Amino acid sequence: MTTTSNQPPKVTDFGAASINRSQLSEPVKEVLHAIQNEVSGAYRESFILMMDELTRQASRLDRIQETLSILVGVLQPQLQDRDAPAAFRIAGPDEAPDVAAAIMVADPIGSGYTLSQGSIAKALGINQADVSVLARAFDLSSDAKCAVVVRRGKQREIVNYHPRAVERLKQLIAKPPKSLDAKALKTLDRVRRRIDGRDEKSA
Numbered sequence: 001m002t003t004t005s006n007q008p009p010k011v012t013d014f015g016a017a018s019i020n021r022s023q024l025s026e027p028v029k030e031v032l033h034a035i036q037n038e039v040s041g042a043y044r045e046s047f048i049l050m051m052d053e054l055t056r057q058a059s060r061l062d063r064i065q066e067t068l069s070i071l072v073g074v075l076q077p078q079l080q081d082r083d084a085p086a087a088f089r090i091a092g093p094d095e096a097p098d099v100a101a102a103i104m105v106a107d108p109i110g111s112g113y114t115l116s117q118g119s120i121a122k123a124l125g126i127n128q129a130d131v132s133v134l135a136r137a138f139d140l141s142s143d144a145k146c147a148v149v150v151r152r153g154k155q156r157e158i159v160n161y162h163p164r165a166v167e168r169l170k171q172l173i174a175k176p177p178k179s180l181d182a183k184a185l186k187t188l189d190r191v192r193r194r195i196d197g198r199d200e201k202s203a
Helices: 014-021 026-078 117-124 128-137 164-174 182-196
Strands: 086-089 101-105 147-152 157-161
Touching: 014 026, 117 128, 117 157, 117 164, 128 164, 128 182, 164 182
Parallel strands: none
Antiparallel strands: 086 101, 147 157
16 A cells, blocks of 8 residues: 655755765864755755746736737727738836837838838929928828838837838829818929929929
């Protein structure tokens, strides 16, 4: 019949056994045993702290995974361009480290958003400043099929444009919204003359 015991298994301390087998005097052996006990105690404490931290990290990872799952579920209906996967920023030093926020398209270049306003200006044969005015007037950066905000700042935002933005801008120049202000209307007239060849000044 096999019996079980609640007593912890006996652990052989090979370091102590080696000291005992040595030819050292008893006082020296006692000192070495004391040092060994102190080192072993410190090691056990460090091991316990390490395991505690690993447990905490595993818990954080679980919370991050849950946060991402919730965010993806919430954001999925809002993703207008399925070729543009959502990305998440890293929380700042004063923010909760396991709460993510969607702010941009991951890998905009790989998703086809390769153009700058300068590139669009060259494609249309107009001035980059005019493209900037019209892009703001037409709110082109909010059109997910044409543009993606790569980075937002206090003063300005960096936007990458898809080649579709060129054709979309042409359409808006031909049939602009009625809510344009005076500056946008003046820019629009200049751009139309430039595109139609009525203004031969260099862009």
